[in-house]
Amino acid sequence: MKFVIIGGDAAGMSAASHAKRSRPDLEVIVLEKTTDVSYSACGMPYIIADKDRNLEDLIVRDAKTFREKQGIQLLTGHRADHLDPLSRTVTGETAEGKGFVLEYDRLLIATGASAIIRDLPGVNLPGVFALKSLEDGRRIKGFIQKNKVKRAVIIGMGYIALEMCEALRTLKIEVEMIKSRPVFLPWMDEKMSGVIKEELGVHAVKLHLGHVIEKIERDEDTFHPVNLKLVCSDLEIECGMILVAMGVKPNSHIVSGTAIKCSVNGAIAVDKRLRTSDKIIYAAGDCADAYHVVTGKKTWIPLALRANMAGRAVADNICDREVSLPGVAGTAVFKVFDLEVARTGLTMEESKKSGFDPEAVVVQTHSRAHAHPGGSDIWVQMIGCRQSKRLLGVQMVGKEGVAHRINAPAVALHNQMTVEEYSHSDLAYAPPFGPVWDPTLTAANQLVKKLKT
Amino acid sequence: MKFVIIGGDAAGMSAASHAKRSRPDLEVIVLEKTTDVSYSACGMPYIIADKDRNLEDLIVRDAKTFREKQGIQLLTGHRADHLDPLSRTVTGETAEGKGFVLEYDRLLIATGASAIIRDLPGVNLPGVFALKSLEDGRRIKGFIQKNKVKRAVIIGMGYIALEMCEALRTLKIEVEMIKSRPVFLPWMDEKMSGVIKEELGVHAVKLHLGHVIEKIERDEDTFHPVNLKLVCSDLEIECGMILVAMGVKPNSHIVSGTAIKCSVNGAIAVDKRLRTSDKIIYAAGDCADAYHVVTGKKTWIPLALRANMAGRAVADNICDREVSLPGVAGTAVFKVFDLEVARTGLTMEESKKSGFDPEAVVVQTHSRAHAHPGGSDIWVQMIGCRQSKRLLGVQMVGKEGVAHRINAPAVALHNQMTVEEYSHSDLAYAPPFGPVWDPTLTAANQLVKKLKT
Known part of the structure; x- marks a missing residue:
C-alpha cells in the first residue's frame, strides 16, 4: 500500500x-x-535571540x-x-x-x-519579514546580524509577536509593537493582560494600539543600510526591521x-x-x-x-489500529520575558458565542506556600457556565508555576467536569511549589460560589 | 445551632x-x-533550615x-x-x-x-525528636541552635524524613538515614528511586537500609553536651540528634x-x-x-x-449546602535537594492488591524542548490496567517541571480516564517549558502500545 x-x-x-x-x-x-523537514518551529524565537546557535539546531x-x-x-x-x-x-x-x-x-x-501578510504597500521591501518557516528564521537571524538592527517594529501582538519581542530585546534591539485593533490581548481578562503590558513596559517595549497601518516606506535619506518607515494615519515609526506577526491561515x-x-x-x-x-x-x-x-x-x-x-x-x-481523537481544548502557553502566560478552553467571548451563559472570577494568589521564600503572584481567570455549571476555560499569568499548572484544568475540560467537580480535585501540594490550595482550586472555589448565586 | x-x-x-x-x-x-492553631505544618523543614526565620512565620x-x-x-x-x-x-x-x-x-x-514513635529504648532521651506539631518544630530548631549539632540520624525515609534531610544538610549538619526495611522507596520504580538515591549521595547523605534498630543510648563519656548513639545489631552511629520520621497514625x-x-x-x-x-x-x-x-x-x-x-x-x-467529596487520588509532591518527586494514584504494588492487572512503563525524557537551553531529565512511570485500560497511577522525578506536571494525570484519575484517553489530552507546549509531547504523554503513548500487546 x-x-x-x-x-x-x-x-x-x-x-x-x-x-x-x-x-x-x-x-x-x-x-x-x-x-527542511521535521523542525521545532516554536523554538525559532529562542534561536534568533541566541548568537551562539543557529536554526539548524531545531531540526529534530x-x-x-x-x-x-x-x-x-x-x-x-x-x-x-x-x-x-x-x-x-x-x-x-x-x-x-x-x-x-x-x-x-x-x-x-x-x-x-502560512503567515498572514496584509496586502500593504511596501510589505515586500527588504527588512520586512514574517516568521513561519525555518527559512524565514534564517533570513531574520542573518538580516539582524548583517544590518546591526537598532530598532524593530512588530505588527501584531499574538504569541509569536510577543516571543519575538523578547528575542529582539535580548539582542538589545529596541522594539515597538503595533496593531490596528484597540485592545492589547482581547481574549484575556483586562487585569491579567495588564500584568503582561506592565512586563513589556519594564523591558522598554513600546505598545501602539488602534493604529491603522497604511504603508511601509524605505527611507533613502539616511546612511543606514536599511531604514524603514512604518506609516499610519496618525503615527510614523522609523526602524531597521519589521516583523509581520498578524497570525496564520x-x-x-x-x-x-x-x-x-x-x-x-x-x-x-x-x-x-x-x-x-x-x-x-x-x-x-x-x-x-x-x-x-x-x-x-x-x-x-x-x-x-x-x-x-x-x-x-x-x-x-x-495501519488499521483505529484511533479517534476527541479534539482540542485550545491549551497554550507562552513566555514573555519573565512571565508565563497560559490558557485552556474558551474565553468569555467565545463562551458567549458558543451559547453558554458564562461567569468568571479572577483571583490573585501566590506561586508558593504562605511563608515560603521566593515565589511570586499568580493570576487565574476561571470561567464556568451558569446553566450547566461546567468549567469552560482558564487563563493564567505569573512569573513561575503557570506553564504546567494549566494542564490540570485542560484535562478537566476533556472530561466536561463541572467547576465544583474540578474544585474537588486532589492536586499536589508542597510549600516550595504552591499554596495548599492550588491557585486553580482557589479560583474554582470562588467560581462555585458565584455560579450558585 | x-x-x-x-x-x-x-x-x-x-x-x-x-x-x-x-x-x-x-x-x-x-x-x-x-x-497553636492554623499553621502550615508542611513548611516546618524549611523554617528549621532557615536561621533567619522562626516557626511562628508558619501561622496562617x-x-x-x-x-x-x-x-x-x-x-x-x-x-x-x-x-x-x-x-x-x-x-x-x-x-x-x-x-x-x-x-x-x-x-x-x-x-x-501523630508521629509513630516505636517503643525503642532511649527514644525519650533529650536530642531524640519527632516532627509533627509546631511545638516539635520549635524544639528541634532550638535544640540545633543550642547544641551546635554536627551529625544527625534520621530514622525513616518518607517525605518528611527526606525534607528534613535537606533541611539539616542546609544547616551543614551531617546526615545519616536509616530504616529497617531493605528497600529505599518501596513505592517507587527502582530506576527512579535510584535517581533520588544519587541526589542524596551528591549531598553526602549516608543511607543505611535494612538495619534493625535496637536502642538509642546516651554516651556519657564525651565532652559534647549531648551525644547519642543509635545501636543496631550490625551498626552503631554516633550523633548529636535523632529524628524519628517513621510515619504517622x-x-x-x-x-x-x-x-x-x-x-x-x-x-x-x-x-x-x-x-x-x-x-x-x-x-x-x-x-x-x-x-x-x-x-x-x-x-x-x-x-x-x-x-x-x-x-x-x-x-x-x-450549613445545608450539600457537598460530596469524591475522594483522594493520593497526589503528593516533595522536594529533596534539587529534585522534585511527585506521585498520583496507585503504585504497582497497590494496583495488584486492589485487583487490577497493572502494566507500567518508565520513560526518561526532558523538561524542555529539543534544542532549548537548560532543562534536565524527567523520569515518568505510568501504570495502567491491562483489562480496563484505565490509568492507575503516575510517578515522576526530575530537577524541574515535575511538581505541577503531576496534576494533569491526577485530574485524569478523578475522571477514570483510560491511558489512551489521557494520551489524547491537549496539553500546553512551548519550548521553555517542555517537549512538544509532554513527558506524561510520551509515557502514555508507550503504555497504550504495551497495554495492547
Whole structure:
C-alpha cells in the first residue's frame, strides 16, 4: 500500500515515522516543497535571540535519517500543486521545475499554515519579514546580524509577536509593537493582560494600539543600510526591521477544486479519525480543523502538539489500529520575558458565542506556600457556565508555576467536569511549589460560589 | 445551632472559618489542646533550615483574628478526652487542669495524626525528636541552635524524613538515614528511586537500609553536651540528634468506646459528605479516612489539601449546602535537594492488591524542548490496567517541571480516564517549558502500545 504525505513537518513526519514503525511493509512517500523537514518551529524565537546557535539546531531528525534509517521516501524540493481524488493522484513540480505525478492508496494532507501578510504597500521591501518557516528564521537571524538592527517594529501582538519581542530585546534591539485593533490581548481578562503590558513596559517595549497601518516606506535619506518607515494615519515609526506577526491561515488550497470540504477559517474539515470528506484522504496539523472538547463544535487552533498527535493518529488509522481523537481544548502557553502566560478552553467571548451563559472570577494568589521564600503572584481567570455549571476555560499569568499548572484544568475540560467537580480535585501540594490550595482550586472555589448565586 | 470542632489545625479551622462565613449566626466552638492553631505544618523543614526565620512565620491566621474578627470561640489549651454521642457532649480538661463539658448540635472531629514513635529504648532521651506539631518544630530548631549539632540520624525515609534531610544538610549538619526495611522507596520504580538515591549521595547523605534498630543510648563519656548513639545489631552511629520520621497514625482515640466506626489504619470512617457513622458527627483531616478515586475503596492518605478541602466541605454540609467529596487520588509532591518527586494514584504494588492487572512503563525524557537551553531529565512511570485500560497511577522525578506536571494525570484519575484517553489530552507546549509531547504523554503513548500487546 502506498501512503503519500504532502508536507514534511510536524504532522507529516510524525505520520510517516509512526506508520513506517507500525508497518514496515508500507510504502511511505513524503512530498516536501522546501529542504527542511521535521523542525521545532516554536523554538525559532529562542534561536534568533541566541548568537551562539543557529536554526539548524531545531531540526529534530534530518532527511538522511528518515530516508536511510527509517526507509521513508522523503522527496524534498517537491511542491504538490494539484490533487485529483478520482484518479487518486497528486501532481506537482520539483525545485528544478520538473513535473511529477504520484498515485496514492492513502493520502495525508499536512500542508501546515502560512503567515498572514496584509496586502500593504511596501510589505515586500527588504527588512520586512514574517516568521513561519525555518527559512524565514534564517533570513531574520542573518538580516539582524548583517544590518546591526537598532530598532524593530512588530505588527501584531499574538504569541509569536510577543516571543519575538523578547528575542529582539535580548539582542538589545529596541522594539515597538503595533496593531490596528484597540485592545492589547482581547481574549484575556483586562487585569491579567495588564500584568503582561506592565512586563513589556519594564523591558522598554513600546505598545501602539488602534493604529491603522497604511504603508511601509524605505527611507533613502539616511546612511543606514536599511531604514524603514512604518506609516499610519496618525503615527510614523522609523526602524531597521519589521516583523509581520498578524497570525496564520491554513494552507488548504490543495483541496480547492475537489469535493473535499473545508470549515472554520478555510481549514480542511476532518472527522475524529482525521479523515476528510474523502475517506482515503486524511488531513492533520495546521491545515486541518478539529473538534473543540468544550463546545463539541469545529474549531481551528493551529498548535504543535495537535499536529504531532494528529499525524500519529493518522498513521494508526492507516495501519488499521483505529484511533479517534476527541479534539482540542485550545491549551497554550507562552513566555514573555519573565512571565508565563497560559490558557485552556474558551474565553468569555467565545463562551458567549458558543451559547453558554458564562461567569468568571479572577483571583490573585501566590506561586508558593504562605511563608515560603521566593515565589511570586499568580493570576487565574476561571470561567464556568451558569446553566450547566461546567468549567469552560482558564487563563493564567505569573512569573513561575503557570506553564504546567494549566494542564490540570485542560484535562478537566476533556472530561466536561463541572467547576465544583474540578474544585474537588486532589492536586499536589508542597510549600516550595504552591499554596495548599492550588491557585486553580482557589479560583474554582470562588467560581462555585458565584455560579450558585 | 452549636457547632463544636475538636482540633484547631487545617481541617478544624477551615471548617470553623468557612462555616462562620456562610452562617454568621452559627455558634462555632473550637477545642484545641495546644496554643497553636492554623499553621502550615508542611513548611516546618524549611523554617528549621532557615536561621533567619522562626516557626511562628508558619501561622496562617492567629487566634486573635479567629476570635475577634471572625467571631469563632477558639478555646486553646482545651484537650477533649471523651465523647458521648448519646448525650451529645464532649468532655475534657484545660491546660490548667480544669474539667469542661460541652454540648454540641453538630460535631467535627479534626484531631489530626501523630508521629509513630516505636517503643525503642532511649527514644525519650533529650536530642531524640519527632516532627509533627509546631511545638516539635520549635524544639528541634532550638535544640540545633543550642547544641551546635554536627551529625544527625534520621530514622525513616518518607517525605518528611527526606525534607528534613535537606533541611539539616542546609544547616551543614551531617546526615545519616536509616530504616529497617531493605528497600529505599518501596513505592517507587527502582530506576527512579535510584535517581533520588544519587541526589542524596551528591549531598553526602549516608543511607543505611535494612538495619534493625535496637536502642538509642546516651554516651556519657564525651565532652559534647549531648551525644547519642543509635545501636543496631550490625551498626552503631554516633550523633548529636535523632529524628524519628517513621510515619504517622490517625488520632482517632476520641471515638473509642463509642459506636463510631473506624476503617483503614484505624482512621475514622466517613462518607463522601464527611459524616461518621453518627450522622451529626463529622470527621475531617488526618484523623479521617477517604475514598480512593481509583479503587473506589476506603484509604487513609493524610495530606494537607485533603484536610483543608474536607474541613470546608463539612462546613458546607452543616450549613445545608450539600457537598460530596469524591475522594483522594493520593497526589503528593516533595522536594529533596534539587529534585522534585511527585506521585498520583496507585503504585504497582497497590494496583495488584486492589485487583487490577497493572502494566507500567518508565520513560526518561526532558523538561524542555529539543534544542532549548537548560532543562534536565524527567523520569515518568505510568501504570495502567491491562483489562480496563484505565490509568492507575503516575510517578515522576526530575530537577524541574515535575511538581505541577503531576496534576494533569491526577485530574485524569478523578475522571477514570483510560491511558489512551489521557494520551489524547491537549496539553500546553512551548519550548521553555517542555517537549512538544509532554513527558506524561510520551509515557502514555508507550503504555497504550504495551497495554495492547
